[in-house]
Ligand SMILES: Cc1cc2nc3c(=O)[nH]c(=O)nc-3n(C[C@H](O)[C@H](O)[C@H](O)COP(=O)(O)OP(=O)(O)OC[C@H]3O[C@@H](n4cnc5c(N)ncnc54)[C@H](O)[C@@H]3O)c2cc1C
């Protein structure tokens with residue numbers, strides 16, 4: 001695991017690290033914001049597919065968020081946060097010039113394609129943003145890249161233009177047909193797999209809600225196409241110590257924060273992932289109560 005933390009101010013213990021300033025905030029959808037943060041140490045060490053753990057304020061919850069972009073020269077890290085509960089809504093309420101207290105990372109293993117020549121990225125919700133640095137790196141490495149991104153309606157689609165710069169084609173899908181292909185990302189992926197004659201050197205990588213990743217995995221299993229998914233179990237410390245992010249892959253116990261977040265989709269025990277992600281449903285409901 002590569003891990004670096006913002007350099008503490010001289011003579012200060014690590015936990016009093018100066019906060020990380022929001023240099024730019026952009027509303028991407030009614031529930032999604034993109035933030036560019038001043039975080040030079042993380043930016044210098046970041047690799048595609050890695051994530052950070054963010055804590056907004058003292059005594060606040062720590063939540064994992066993918067590094068959606070990074071610029072070592074400018075010392076910036078970009079995150080895209082979808083508001084789903086208390087902490088992500090708190091992050092969504094922050095304005096340019098304000099700060100988050102901690103940003104620990106980069107965490108996790110970077111993404112590596114497995115001997116593929118063509119990679120099809122599948123992004124649902126914030127997943128399209130998480131996919132972007134991965135697809136950019138693959139494209140720079142000379143692989144053929146394509147993306148299928150999905151959302152309920154057009155206004156919830158993110159990063160189509162950015163992905164178009166690093167993919168030969170981006171296939172947007174909306175459940176209601178308000179933009180692009182009408183249907184789920186799996187429907188469009190199926191069409192695309194049928195179009196491609198030779199699937200032997202194709203790999204799929206999916207990032208997004210668990211049901212979507214599971215459906216993608218089922219489909220690519222039928223086509224025998226290698227697939228990786230970015231698992232998003234509950235994370236606490238992000239260092240492999242607490243066991244919160246335990247998943248079973250190929251019958252072995254793994255910790256998504258240090259062994260992942262990307263895993264061979266066809267080896268993942270999705271039933272267990274779904275069960276474990278519901279463990280704190282009651283507490284999450286309470287914390288979201290007005
Ligand atoms: C490796 C990884 C990368 C992620 N990248 C992004 C990203 O780029 N953008 C983004 O918007 N979201 C991302 N997430 C999901 C994000 O961490 C959760 O949406 C967030 O933690 C929700 O917290 P909350 O307090 O707002 O909501 P809550 O109401 O507390 O929870 C809502 C749901 O979020 C999940 N969740 C809650 N707490 C955690 C936690 N500590 N760790 C993981 N999941 C949790 C649970 O499934 C829960 O049901 C990522 C998760 C992981 C594991």
Ligand code: FES
Pocket residue numbers: 234235236237238239240241242243244245246255256257258
């Ligand atoms: S988050 Fe604690 S072990 Fe992974």
